[in-house]
Amino acid sequence: MAVARQRRLHHDFVGGYLTRALAEERVRQAADHEEQQTTIEEVAPAGSKTLRSVGIFAVAMPIMLKLGLLLSVAVLFLRMGSVTFGGGFVMIPLIESEAVDIHHWLTHQEFADATALGQITPGPVLITATFIGYRAAGTLGALVATVGIFLPSFLMTIAAASSLKRFRSNEQVQSFLRGIAPAVVGLLMAAALSIGRAGIHSWLGVSIALAAIFVLVRFRVSAFWVIFGAGFLRLAVGFLFR
Amino acid sequence: MRRRVRDARAELKRISRTATLGGIFLSFLKIGLLGFGGGIAVIAQVRALVVRQRRWLTDSEFVEGFALAQSLPGTSAGNTVTYIGLRLRGWRGAAVALSGFILPSMLMMIGLAVLYRHLRNLPDTDRLFHGFNAAVVALILVTAWRLGRNILSKRWQWIMAGLSFVAVVVLNATVLEVVLAAGLVGI
Numbered sequence: 001m002a003v004a005r006q007r008r009l010h011h012d013f014v015g016g017y018l019t020r021a022l023a024e025e026r027v028r029q030a031a032d033h034e035e036q037q038t039t040i041e042e043v044a045p046a047g048s049k050t051l052r053s054v055g056i057f058a059v060a061m062p063i064m065l066k067l068g069l070l071l072s073v074a075v076l077f078l079r080m081g082s083v084t085f086g087g088g089f090v091m092i093p094l095i096e097s098e099a100v101d102i103h104h105w106l107t108h109q110e111f112a113d114a115t116a117l118g119q120i121t122p123g124p125v126l127i128t129a130t131f132i133g134y135r136a137a138g139t140l141g142a143l144v145a146t147v148g149i150f151l152p153s154f155l156m157t158i159a160a161a162s163s164l165k166r167f168r169s170n171e172q173v174q175s176f177l178r179g180i181a182p183a184v185v186g187l188l189m190a191a192a193l194s195i196g197r198a199g200i201h202s203w204l205g206v207s208i209a210l211a212a213i214f215v216l217v218r219f220r221v222s223a224f225w226v227i228f229g230a231g232f233l234r235l236a237v238g239f240l241f242r
Numbered sequence: 243m244r245r246r247v248r249d250a251r252a253e254l255k256r257i258s259r260t261a262t263l264g265g266i267f268l269s270f271l272k273i274g275l276l277g278f279g280g281g282i283a284v285i286a287q288v289r290a291l292v293v294r295q296r297r298w299l300t301d302s303e304f305v306e307g308f309a310l311a312q313s314l315p316g317t318s319a320g321n322t323v324t325y326i327g328l329r330l331r332g333w334r335g336a337a338v339a340l341s342g343f344i345l346p347s348m349l350m351m352i353g354l355a356v357l358y359r360h361l362r363n364l365p366d367t368d369r370l371f372h373g374f375n376a377a378v379v380a381l382i383l384v385t386a387w388r389l390g391r392n393i394l395s396k397r398w399q400w401i402m403a404g405l406s407f408v409a410v411v412v413l414n415a416t417v418l419e420v421v422l423a424a425g426l427v428g429i
Contacts, residue, residue: 084315086389087281089382093410113362116374117354119381122277123284123347124317130348134355142355146348150340153316157324158336160314161307176425177313181389182399183424186406188386192379193411199375208373212380217387224278227377234373235366 069137070144072103077129077148084153085177086184088118088125092191095132105136112199119227126150208234261298261330263338269296270323270342277319277343284319292326299326320344402427 076098084091092115099105106114111132118128126149133145200206208230215221215229269291277284285308292298299307304322307329311321320340327339361367394400402424409423 082315084317087385088317089385092382110362112375112378113358113371116371116378117351117358119378120374121347121350121354123274123344124281124320126317126320127344127347127351130351131355131358134352139352142348142352146344150316150320150344153314153321154324154336154340156314157311157316157321158328158333160310161325161328179402179424179427181393182402183406185386185390185394186403186408187410188382188389189403189407190410192382192386195375195382196379199372200379201372205372205376208376209380209383212377213384216380216384222278222283223381226381227374230377230380231370231373234369234376238366238369 066137066140070141073133073136073141074144074148076103077133077145078152080129081126081149082152082156084126085180086187088128089191090184090187091126093187093194095129096194099132099136103136105132108194108198110135112195115195116199116227119223204234204237257298257330260296261335263331263334266327266330266335267338267342270327270339271345273323274343275346281317281319285322288319288322288326298330303329 076095080091080095080098083094096108096111100108100111114128114131114135115125117131118125121127127146129145129149130142133148134142137144196209200209211233212226212230215226216223273284273287273291277287289301289304293301293304304326307325308318308322311318311325314321320343323339323343324336327335327337329335331338362371390403394403406424
C-alpha cells in the first residue's frame with residue numbers, strides 16, 4: 001500500500017528521506033501485525049525542491065497512514081455499537097470475526113483474554129473494545145474504539161428519550177424488539193462457543209467452567225469475583241501440581 | 243396550594259444546585275470507578291445514588307429510563323446513565339454523565355492492555371487467563387440461560403434462538419444480519 005501511494009505521487013521532491021520514513025512506519029506495523037513485509041522501492045532521488053517540504057511530508061505520511069488505520073477502527077466499532085441489542089456479550093462473535101479474522105489485530109486467544117479483562121474492569125463489558133483498539137492502533141486507537149462503540153447507543157438513547165412517548169407506542173418498534181429477544185439467546189450461545197474454543201485448552205479448564213456455572217447459579221456471587229476466583233484457582237492448581 | 247408550589251420550586255432549585263454538569267460528571271465517575279459486579283449491580287448502585295441519595299429522579303422515572311435503556315443497543319447501564327444525564331441537564335448532561343461513567347474503565351483497560359503486552363507470555367499469566375476464560379464462558383452460559391428462562395416460552399422463540407445460533411456458528415452470519423432478520427420476523 002505504501003508503495004502504491006508513492007507511485008501515485010509524481011512529485012520530484014519525494015526522495016530517500018521520505019522513503020525511509022515510510023519504510024520504518026511500515027516495518028513497525030508489519031512487526032506488530034505479523035504481515036509480510038512489502039518491498040519499498042527507491043524513488044528517484046530528491047530534486048531541487050526545498051528540504052522543508054520534504055520534512056513536512058515525511059511527518060505527514062506516517063500520520064496519514066495512522067489516520068487510515070484509525071478510520072477503520074472507528075468504522076468497525078461504530079458499526080458494532082449500533083447493533084449490540086441485548087447486552088455487551090452479544091458483540092463477541094461479531095467483533096471476533098472482524099478483529100481477528102479480517103483485520104488480524106489479535107489472535108483468537110488474545111480476543112478471549114480481552115473479553116475476560118473487559119469483565120474484570122468496572123463498567124460495561126463493551127470496554128473490551130478499548131483493548132482491541134489499543135492493539136490495533138495504540139492509545140489513540142483505544143480512544144477511537146471506545147468513542148466508536150458507545151456513540152451510537154448514546155445518540156439513540158437521546159433520540160428515543162426525547163420522543164419517548166412516540167417510541168414506546170410505536171407498534172413496529174416494539175415488535176422488532178420482541179423478535180430480537182430470542183435471537184439474543186442464540187447469539188449468546190454462539191459467543192460462549194467462540195470464547196470456549198479459543199480460551200479453554202484442557203479438561204481442567206472445562207471443570208473450572210463447570211464450577212463457575214455452579215457458583216453463579218447457586219449463589220448470588222457477582223461476576224467479578226467468579227472470574228477472579230477462577231483465575232486464581234487455576235493459578236493455585238498450577239502451583240500445586242508443578 | 244401555595245405551599246405546594248413553593249415546595250416544588252424549592253425541590254427544583256435543590257436539583258439544579260446538586261446536578262450541575264460537574265456534579266453529574268463526578269457522581270458517575272465514582273460509579274464508573276467502583277461499579278464492579280456486572281450489569282445488575284451497577285444499575286442498583288446508580289439507582290441508590292440517583293434516586294435515594296441525591297434524589298435527582300423519582301423511582302418511576304428511573305424505571306422508565308431503565309426500560310428504555312434495555313430496549314436500545316448498547317449496555318443498559320450506559321444507556322441508563324445517558325438517560326439520567328439527559329433528564330437532568332439535556333444533551334450536555336448526558337454527554338458528561340456517560341463520559342464520567344466510562345472514563346475510569348477506559349483508562350484501566352488501556353493500562354491493562356499495556357501490561358498485557360509485557361506479561362502475557364509468562365506461564366503464570368497464562369494459567370491465570372486460562373481460569374479467567376473458563377469463568378467468562380460460564381458467565382455467558384449462565385446469562386444466556388437466565389435470559390432464556392424469561393424469554394423463551396413459545397415454540398417460535400426456541401426456533402429463533404436455535405436459528406440465530408446456527409447462523410452465526412455455521413454460516414458465519416454477522417450479528418447485524420441476525421438482528422435485522424430477527425426483528426423483521428418479530429414484525
